[in-house]
Amino acid sequence: MSFSFSHIVLQAQIPAFCLLTVRVIRMSNHQSADELSQNDCYVALRLPTACMNDARTRTFSKGRNPVWNETFFFRIQNVVKNILELNVCDEDDEQLCTVLFDTSYLQLGKTRWYNFALNEKKDEHLEVEFTMECMPNIPELLASNGILVSRELCCLKVEVCGRRWRKTSRKRSFTFKVKGSAQDTRIVVLDSPSPASTVFHYAKYCYPQMEVLLPKNSISSCCSSNKGIKDTLNVPLNRLAMGERVKIAHDKAYDIFVTPENCQKDLDVRLGTGLCAEEQDFICKRKRHVAAALKKLLHLKEDLHDDEVPIVAAMTTAGGARSMTAMCGSVQALQKLNVLDCISYITGLSGTTWTMVHLYEDPQWSSKDLQGHISDMRKHMVKCKMCCFSVENLKYYEKEMCQRQQQGHDTTFSDLWGLLIETMLHDKPDPCKLSDQRKAVNWGQNPLPIYLALNSKESYSTLDFKEWVEFTPYEVGFQKYGAYVRAEDFGSEFFMGHLIRKIPESRICYLQGTWSNIFAQNILDALYLADTSEDFWHTWTRDRVINLDEDTFPTLPKRPHVRSPRLFIPSGSLTKALRDIVTMRPVVSQYHNFMKGLQLNNKYVENDNFCTWKDTVLDCSPNRLSDPVDYLQLVDTAFFINTSCPPLLRPERKVDLILHLNYSGGLQTLPLDLSEKYYRKQGIPYPKTGLSEEEREHLKECYLFNEGDNSKAPMLLYFPLVCDTFQKYKAPGVERSPDEMEDGQADVTSTIFSPYATGVLEYSEENFNKLVNLTSYNILNNESMILKALRIAVERKKQQRRQSLFSTC
Helix, strand or coil: CCCCCCHHHCCCCCEEEEEEEEEEEEECCCCCCCCCCCCCCEEEEECCCCCCCCCEEEEEEECCCCCEEEEEEEEEEEEEEEEEEEEEEEEECCCEEEEEEEECCCCCCEEEEEEEEECCCEEEECCCCCCCCCCCCCCEEECCCCCCCEECCCEEEEEECCCCCCCCCCCCCEEEEEEECCCCCCEEEEECCCCCCCCEEEECCCCCCEEEEEEEEEECEECCCCCCCCCEEEEEEHCCCCCCCCEEEEECCCCEEEEEEECCCCCCCCCCCCCCCHHHHHHHHHHHHHHHHHHCCCCCCCCCCCCHCCCCCEECCCHHHHHHHHHHHHHHHHHCCCCCHHEEEEEECCCCHHHHHHHHCCHHHHCCCCHHHHHHHHHHHHHHHHHHHHHHHHHHHHHHHHHHHHHHCCCCHHHHHHHEEEEEEEECCCCCCCHHHHHHCCCCCEEEEEEEEECCCCCCCCCCCCCEECCCEEEECCCCCCCEHHHHHCEEEEECEEEEEECCCCCHHHHHHHHHCCCCCCHHHHHHCCCCHHHHHHHHHCCCEEEEEEHHHHCCCCCCCCCCCCCCCCCCCHHHHHHHHHHHCCCCCEEEECCCCCCCEHHHCCCHHHHHHHCCCCCCCHHHCCCCCCEEEEECHHHHHCCHHHHHHHHHHHHCEEEEEECCCCCCHHHHHHHHHHHHHHCCCCCCCCCCCCHHCCCCCCEECCCCCCCCCCEEEEEEECCCCHCECCCCCCCCHHHHHHCCCCCCCCCCCCCCCCCCCCCCCCHHHHHHHHHHHHHHCCCCHHHHHHHHHHHHHHHHHHHHHHHHC
């Protein structure tokens, strides 16, 4: 079932098309990239939201002041953000510089002339004239959430039919290309009397064209704009009548037919910043469990109203097998204290997802004795991991990888890593999928699991480009864009918000390989995590983008969503080589991009949700931000900040208290400091977590951070991974005997020489038990602090309810 349009802002039949006329006049004092070569150059025009194909002037080779005086036309949809790129290129097609011009600057019915400064020192300028005019009303069905826009979609069926087929007839290969479509290029082979066919999905009002490469000696075409070219033809698809089968080419051996059809139906991508209906229903059910648990735990005299029940969440951090093992102890202790029943969300990344996946295979796990689950994980942690590389297992990996590729997934080494994780933590193949975990939350019987990853981009560090991607049993999506797909559809092919090719849902082991992909770190990520200044590297690896002087454009209106004209200067060959080295990721997980084709709303930069989560160098470059890339490139969240907290800070989830369970190695305050710095920069409500130098040197087991004057910021209960009183006490108030002192010594923070180092995947039974006991003890020993935080959360919710009732009255 598709997502209904009622979930999004619908903009139907909007007469918002305008005709943009661009006249490229001349360039003065053109500087050649090579001082010894001639000043041959041309200007290429690119407006991807209006036209799938680029336009260009002729090449000028008569001096440093080329004059083109050529005019180009674009039909633009004003609901989307239209950024015209004027690319100055040399005769070798090398891009010298680009002027980025926001068409929102232009006023209807007026012609404007601009002189863009390409190099002020050398007085190099580009003169361009723009005219914006109204067009007759053209109804286009649009859907938008204020950030992304889905435009009207068409489906083109292409058929190649053989004529007078004989057994001796040879195979014929046809290449069809629709630039900017979902499929881009398809090859059709006619090798039998039966017709061969393919389909293309494309945006209806982006001037689509189909280029056909015919077999040699094809001479006849019916709908070609270049009939003089023997073996190719171009078909303007906007000239074809919807639903009509048209012959576009014929030969004595074959005919080619195309049939364009409207492809309008409910979107399969949910465009909306709110919670999905299934999660809202879960919260309603979970609140009943939480209300009863809080009444019993806090000895409340009266039942809590729904709006008096605080949303409590537990978040975990990365750390490989250490974090998987440590989380076992934390969850066990929370269950013993009856606090687990008060928690509505559990978030994880990297190694803690291994524990979460194991638990959520049992629909009733939080109400059962966890010793069975912990014993099972202990068994797998102490076994020899060399068995993962047995001949039998290697054959299994090969078979699974081939099957996955045949299903339509793009396989990478991270998929193999997921299979290794499966073998390390299971006795047999695990058939479970993410959507199967709905059974564990359908009645609100367990907290809702949320898994976290980062979407990265080639040639960028995570500091420059990263986008939070959250996974729940219900859906997978981006907080930044408000774009989500059903969990069972993640990995399938989408275009313009529509599911165009269903691919079987990945088994969850492949997602574990993605969430804990330890092989994706690049040099710049390592410098950032090592707290080393990366400014030097950014000087050499970032592209130069210059805001052109706004004083030059006194007629341009000042509006928040309008971008100033900018000059983009691409990196040189040396800089590009250096950038490729320091940003190269050995391995990334690749899944089909479900946002492919969607365009940005004209006012996307004013959207509160986008403003909250925008933090990349491309957020103000809509053409590059919405590039129709085929695949998402997902990496471990720990390569930026070792935290799984961002999903809990979405205002729609209204989280009141977060139990921060830290399992990172090394400096225990680093994830806390980086998180607070990031959230403050983003303007996200978050409590102040300042610790004195003395506290940092001698960390305790638990800290409560509560910014009481900021009701929007959740409380934070922080549990660093420390071995403090555990050294002397085996249980709260129970001292160790002299023979038991060794059991209290756990080197948990060393990153290299500790038996719990992040890269260690095999524990002794003694070390496994010791770490479980340590994290369990640290929570049990701070029961009073946890109860205090819960009481504050309940009282705060009651006060908010009283204020709401008072304001209503």
